[in-house]
Amino acid sequence: MMDDTADARRHAPATARNRAAIGAVLTARRAGWPVLPSTGRRLLLEVASGTGEHAAHLAPSLSDLDWLPTEPDPAGLASIEAWRRFVGTPPNLLGAQPLDLAAPAPAALPAAVSALFTANLTHIAPWEITRALFTLAGRLLPAGGELLIYGPFVQPGRPTAASNHAFDQQLRRQNPDWGLRSVDRLDRAATAAGLAPVDLVDMPANNMILVYRPAARG
Ligand SMILES: C[S@@+](CC[C@H](N)C(=O)[O-])C[C@H]1O[C@@H](n2cnc3c(N)ncnc32)[C@H](O)[C@@H]1O
Numbered sequence: 001m002m003d004d005t006a007d008a009r010r011h012a013p014a015t016a017r018n019r020a021a022i023g024a025v026l027t028a029r030r031a032g033w034p035v036l037p038s039t040g041r042r043l044l045l046e047v048a049s050g051t052g053e054h055a056a057h058l059a060p061s062l063s064d065l066d067w068l069p070t071e072p073d074p075a076g077l078a079s080i081e082a083w084r085r086f087v088g089t090p091p092n093l094l095g096a097q098p099l100d101l102a103a104p105a106p107a108a109l110p111a112a113v114s115a116l117f118t119a120n121l122t123h124i125a126p127w128e129i130t131r132a133l134f135t136l137a138g139r140l141l142p143a144g145g146e147l148l149i150y151g152p153f154v155q156p157g158r159p160t161a162a163s164n165h166a167f168d169q170q171l172r173r174q175n176p177d178w179g180l181r182s183v184d185r186l187d188r189a190a191t192a193a194g195l196a197p198v199d200l201v202d203m204p205a206n207n208m209i210l211v212y213r214p215a216a217r218g
């Protein structure tokens with residue numbers, strides 16, 4: 001669900017409801033993320049930034065890290081840029097980069113990032129995209145870096161909320177390759193990419209943030 005404004009800014013109403021809770025998790029965890037030797041700062045890469053509202057509203061309150069939004073959709077990239085200007089071009093909110101996880105060779109990205117964050121991607125894209133997300137995180141995250149995945153998930157042994165069940169059915173009718181993913185399946189894909197699940201944070205409205213870190217080697 002998305003509305004357009006008079007300029008290129010797009011508006012996804014859910015971002016206004018979930019951004020404070022997401023911001024609180026990022027704020028609480030960021031001190032543990034590695035500082036990059038290249039800049040002496042932390043860098044968060046956002047995958048599938050969509051409208052750019054999470055970046056525009058959260059980056060200014062996380063001024064001790066750099067936030068790099070990415071998105072494959074050109075209209076999304078324009079929206080992210082318009083939101084960046086709308087909030088006064090905060091110095092730590094970098095210009096959005098095109099990134100399509102389905103592309104064989106993802107676009108030019110930093111060699112390393114302190115954290116990767118994505119919201120509402122894994123259920124609205126084919127499973128291969130989630131696998132590609134873990135592969136990218138395995139490549140870019142140094143020890144102590146984190147991949148944070150926000151969204152609705154199915155957790156074995158825990159009843160799925162009726163609203164999430166209905167959402168899952170609706171997504172699968174829209175596209176058989178979409179649908180809510182199970183935490184178990186994500187954890188297995190993470191392990192295959194050299195990451196380990198380290199936390200699962202319950203979020204409002206039956207959402208979660210799943211947190212992964214590079215597995216200890218040796
Ligand atoms: C439901 S929107 C979520 C946007 C935003 N993160 C939010 O929470 O409002 C899903 C996003 O996934 C992006 N997406 C879909 N396929 C993708 C891919 N192959 N690589 C990267 N992003 C993709 C879409 O362009 C869209 O921005």
